[in-house]
Amino acid sequence: MEPFALSAAEAARLIRDRQLSAEELVRSCLSRIAARDAEVKAWLFLDPDLAIRRARELDKLPPKGPLHGIPFGVKDVIDTADMPTTQNSPIYPDAMIGRDAACVAVARQSGALILGKTDTVEFASGGRKALTRNPFNLKHTPGGSSSGSGAAVGDFQVPLAFGTQTAGSHIRPASFNNLYGMKPSWSLASREGLRMSAASLDTVGWFGRSVADMALVAEAFRLPGLDAPAVGVKGLRVGLCRSPVWDRIEPAGAAALEAAARRLEAAGAIVEPLELPADFAGLPAARDLIGRHEGAASFLPEYLGAPHLLAADIRERVEARAAQDPAAVLAAYNLADRCRPVFDALFGPKLDVVLTPAAPGEAPEGLHTVGNWIFNVIWTLLHVPCIGIPAIRGPRGLPVGVQIVGPRLSDGKLLAIAAAVAPVIDSEPDWARKALLG
Incomplete structure (x- = not known):
C-alpha cells in the first residue's frame, strides 16, 4: 500500500x-x-x-x-x-x-x-x-x-x-x-x-x-x-431519529439510515424510534434566523470596506438585519436554550x-x-x-x-x-x- x-x-x-x-x-x-x-x-x-x-x-x-x-x-x-x-x-x-x-x-x-x-x-x-x-x-x-x-x-x-x-x-x-x-x-x-x-x-x-x-x-x-x-x-440503546425534517429525505438517505439500523440490530443493539419533543421542530428555522442575525455583524467590516467585492447574498445578509424583529431573534435564541438541556436529558x-x-x-x-x-x-x-x-x-x-x-x-x-x-x-x-x- x-x-x-x-x-x-x-x-x-x-x-x-x-x-x-x-x-x-x-x-x-x-x-x-x-x-x-x-x-x-x-x-x-x-x-x-x-x-x-x-x-x-x-x-x-x-x-x-x-x-x-x-x-x-x-x-x-x-x-x-x-x-x-x-x-x-x-x-x-x-x-x-x-x-x-x-x-x-x-x-x-x-x-x-x-x-x-x-x-x-x-x-x-x-x-x-x-x-x-x-x-x-x-x-x-x-x-x-x-x-x-x-x-x-x-x-x-x-x-x-x-x-x-x-x-x-x-x-x-x-x-x-x-x-x-x-x-x-x-x-x-x-x-x-x-x-x-x-x-x-x-x-x-x-x-x-x-x-x-x-x-x-x-x-x-x-x-x-x-x-x-x-x-x-x-x-x-440506539435512538433512531428521523428528525422533524424527515420529509426532506431522499431514497438513498433513507436507505443508509435503515441499513445502519438493521446492521446494529443484527449485532445485538436495541434500536428504537426516537421522536424529539415538539419544540424541536422549530430549531431549523431558529438556526437560520440566528445565522443571519450573527452573520450581519460578522460581515459588516467587508460590507463597509469592500462592498463592490462582497458577494450579493452576503451583502443582503448585512442589510437585512435592520428589518429583523428583535423579538423573533430573541425567541430563536430562547428556543435553543430550552432545547439543549432537554436533549441532554434524553440520555x-x-x-x-x-x-x-x-x-x-x-x-x-x-x-x-x-x-x-x-x-x-x-x-x-x-x-x-x-x-x-x-x-x-x-x-x-x-x-x-x-x-x-x-x-x-x-x-x-x-x-x-x-x-x-x-x-x-x-x-x-x-x-x-x-x-x-x-
Whole structure:
C-alpha cells in the first residue's frame, strides 16, 4: 500500500515505530496530489518544497505528540502563520495573517505537518463556491463549505483535514466523500483564528478515514472523556431519529439510515424510534434566523470596506438585519436554550446514542450546489458532538453516510460508541480504496 492510502492512525503507528518517515509520507501525498488534483481541485495553496523541508525537520525530532509527522489540510478560512488565508474571497487574495489559528497551533504542537490550504465556499458562508469536485464522480459536488478538505481526505491526498460547521458544512461533506468526520461539542476546539460567520454556531471539526483517526485528533485537543471505557454493541440503546425534517429525505438517505439500523440490530443493539419533543421542530428555522442575525455583524467590516467585492447574498445578509424583529431573534435564541438541556436529558438508562441522517442522500450533481444541510442544523444549534460514519453506496454509486449524536460534552463517550458501531455500520471499509486506487 502506498503511504498516501494509509489512515492517519495507521501512519502514526508506523512513524512512531520508525517503519515510515514523515518525509516518505509527505512525498507520497504530494505524488497523489500531483496525479489527481488537476481534476479534484481540493487545494488553494500548496508549497511542496516547504512541506518536504518541514517533514525532514520532524524526522529529526522525537515524537512531539499523537499527530507527529501526519500531514494535515487546513480549510482556507482558518489562519496559518506561513500560508495565505484567502477565505476564497476576492477581498483577501493574498492575505498573510502571520499567526496560526488556535486549532492549527494545537495540531502543529502535537506534531502535525500543515500541508496546505483547502478550497472552501467563500467565508464558509455564501458567495463563491469552491472549485472542488467530488472524487467519486467529478460531475458532483463534494459538499460544502468544507469542500476541499472533504475531497482531499476522501481522495487520499492527505490523511486529515480541518473543516468547520455553522449549519452542515462538515458532517455533510463527510457523507459525500465517504469519510469519518467529527464535529465536537461547541467551543471545545478553540475558534480563535477562524473566520467567524455566526459566533454561537461556528464549530471546528476534522475529517479522517476511521474512528481511530477521529480519536487521534481528539487526543491532541484533549477532548473530555477520552478515558471512557470500551463499549459493546450488544445491548447498546440506539435512538433512531428521523428528525422533524424527515420529509426532506431522499431514497438513498433513507436507505443508509435503515441499513445502519438493521446492521446494529443484527449485532445485538436495541434500536428504537426516537421522536424529539415538539419544540424541536422549530430549531431549523431558529438556526437560520440566528445565522443571519450573527452573520450581519460578522460581515459588516467587508460590507463597509469592500462592498463592490462582497458577494450579493452576503451583502443582503448585512442589510437585512435592520428589518429583523428583535423579538423573533430573541425567541430563536430562547428556543435553543430550552432545547439543549432537554436533549441532554434524553440520555441515560434508556438511551446511549442517537442515530440520524448525515445528509439527505447522495451528493447532488453540479458544482452550483453544495447540497442541503437540513439534516445537520438541529445538531449544530444544540451544540452537541456528532460523528459521521460511512454506510452505503447509493444508486449512482456515490457514498452515503449517517451520523451518531450524543449530549453536550460527551465527546469521549461518543468516540467510544463510534469505535463499537463503526465496524458494524461501515460494513465495506475498503471499497473507497478499491474504487479510487484500483
